[in-house]
Amino acid sequence: GAGVSQSPSNKVTEKGKDVELRCDPISGHTALYWYRQSLGQGLEFLIYFQGNSAPDKSGLPSDRFSAERTGGSVSTLTIQRTQQEDSAVYLCASSSGTGVQPQHFGDGTRLSIL
Amino acid sequence: QKEVEQDPGPLSVPEGAIVSLNCTYSNSAFQYFMWYRQYSRKGPELLMYTYSSGNKEDGRFTAQVDKSSKYISLFIRDSQPSDSATYLCAMSPWRTGTASKLTFGTGTRLQVTL
Numbered sequence: 001g002a003g004v005s006q007s008p009s010n011k012v013t014e015k016g017k018d019v020e021l022r023c024d025p026i027s028g029h030t031a032l033y034w035y036r037q038s039l040g041q042g043l044e045f046l047i048y049f050q051g052n053s054a055p056d057k058s059g060l061p062s063d064r065f066s067a068e069r070t071g072g073s074v075s076t077l078t079i080q081r082t083q084q085e086d087s088a089v090y091l092c093a094s095s096s097g098t099g100v101q102p103q104h105f106g107d108g109t110r111l112s113i114l
Numbered sequence: 115q116k117e118v119e120q121d122p123g124p125l126s127v128p129e130g131a132i133v134s135l136n137c138t139y140s141n142s143a144f145q146y147f148m149w150y151r152q153y154s155r156k157g158p159e160l161l162m163y164t165y166s167s168g169n170k171e172d173g174r175f176t177a178q179v180d181k182s183s184k185y186i187s188l189f190i191r192d193s194q195p196s197d198s199a200t201y202l203c204a205m206s207p208w209r210t211g212t213a214s215k216l217t218f219g220t221g222t223r224l225q226v227t228l
Binding site for chain 2: 033043056100107
């Protein structure tokens with residue numbers, strides 16, 4: 001597609017429920033990143049994929065968070081047993097090739113935990 | 115202390131003014147520097163991408179990097195109301211063979227008034 005696509009754009013759920021967030025990167029981009037943006041905070045790195053493997057998962061805040069990428073394209077970020085502190089905007093970015101390439105972002109999923 | 119410091123603002127300027135936005139950083143491994151613009155409820159949009167110290171110009175935007183002082187700047191000439199947004203600096207260490215996460219500042223809110 002023309003840009004990075006994320007769905008849903010908004011998600012409201014109750015504490016304790018599981019949520020799945022989806023990212024469809026720019027066609028041909030091999031690297032995919034997940035970040036989290038909380039109110040008043042900068043973007044916080046969560047995980048990145050090169051192809052289907054995740055060389056860096058260092059930003060995942062707890063074992064309730066997991067992510068996968070299939071076919072070198074779409075990625076899903078899953079949060080289990082959601083907590084109120086998980087409320088944030090979850091942003092996905094993609095870049096081409098290896099090395100330090102510019103990252104292009106989607107518009108994010110705005111997650112609210114009641 | 116955060117690796118990247120950025121004044122959150124808000125910064126209010128009249129239309130036509132020259133705007134100066136700045137970030138300082140502490141990690142000397144950072145070699146790549148980016149500026150993103152983020153409108154409300156949208157994802158960050160890449161504005162400038164630089165590697166070396168010095169200036170890079172693109173239209174009304176000039177990015178400046180001073181690695182010796184660990185200080186980067188974005189200048190906007192002839193500012194317009196459409197420039198009203200949050201500006202995020204981001205940086206990354208040099209990597210070969212693998213992609214790299216970005217470390218972001220918290221963003222500066224800019225308001226350009228008529």
